[in-house]
Amino acid sequence: MTATAVRSNLLGTLLTRLTGDEKHAPSAFSTLDVLWVLYDRILRVSPETADEPDRDRFLLSKGHGPAAYYAVLAAKGFIPVDWLDDLGGPHSHLGHHPDRVLIPGVEIGTGSLGHGLGLAAGTALGLRAQGFDARTFVLLGDAELDEGSNHEAIAYAAAARLDRLTAIVIDNQSSTHGWPGGIARRFPGWSTSVVDGRDHDAIEDALSQSDGDRPHVVVAVVEPKG
Template sequence: MTAISAPTNPLHNLLSRVTGDAKHAPSAHSTLDVLWVLYDRVLRISPETADEPDRDRFLLSKGHGPAAYYAVLAAKGFIPEEWLDDLGGWDSPLGHHPDRVLIPGVEAGTGSLGHGLGLAVGTALGLRAQGFDRTRTFVLVGDAELDEGSNHEAIAYAAAAGLALTAVVIDNQSSTHGWPGGIETRFPGWSADVVDGRDHDAIERALREPGRPHLVVARVEPKRG
């Protein structure tokens, strides 16, 4: 088991360079480990293959706190590290929501909660229609974001269509009413794993599960404030 927590960790140092969005710091820290495992161990994508048609797709539905996403993209060479020093600057590519047009490696502009899972369903369906059978689609969602009704339509359709889609839900207990019975009970027809959101090996095993579709609930410390 490994986790990104020590201030001396290079990725932690990159994240510390992204300033000016303090209110979303909990969102960034809650997603950092899952994002790192995705890009370091699982996704079939690199800066050199970012435009290849058969690349894996990743969508950050939880796009209103993208600091960790930017740090991981910098660590993996998609963007220059120097960009991290100017989040939200008037001529900076890094906004408070990720922009597909401005940032290499970003698949969709997100941040309006409740849209990412539906976009991921459409992406997975389109890839299947094009015959990319090896290509997988991943989407990262917040537990509170599941309160948005559009997600439930996407969940039902993905199950009915048997899409090659993996949804990762970061569970920091921030949803208004909680999820009695567990988040996994809200995904009928999906295979599911519930993991410690700081345990890199457990996260990797769950992400490699080829369920059609598959849910990974990554539990992290509760959000405060």
């Protein structure tokens, strides 16, 4: 069995525990591949360093549908695997939107769209002010970009030259009115990458980029939302 197949089986098993659904292939989860590459290859954070002030930060702005996020956190040891068996129960740590106060390794609680990028900009500014080299990643959805608050943060992050900030937009073409001309164009002043959101090497390459002067946006294109 290849390493990829092992990973796929593990995450598939975890997702089944979480959703109780045997039929969903891991590819049904639009964020799964990006999240796996982040935690497996990019982020300088582990369960042991989850409270270190100079850790890399990952902020899930698109807080709805967090099954893939929870599965990756369990696979990487941030949370016990048996937490996945109880989603949204009265004593569960895992809700339909994540709460940072309840889940180790979760940097922000989200659900209402359009909050993560502003928090990520503040996080990147706070790390820079303290002289930390850490990177800040924030994941959004293409429909989430409808929220105007994102565009406040996009403009300011470029002006403030937040070169340690990377935004990832999962593009499954679910925005009601779409983004004619492409999503990357909505990030003026940023360096941009557009990748196949299922190609792990391409995702890794895009997430590794940082041009030392500008924030970076990675548009990860996946199948249109069914």
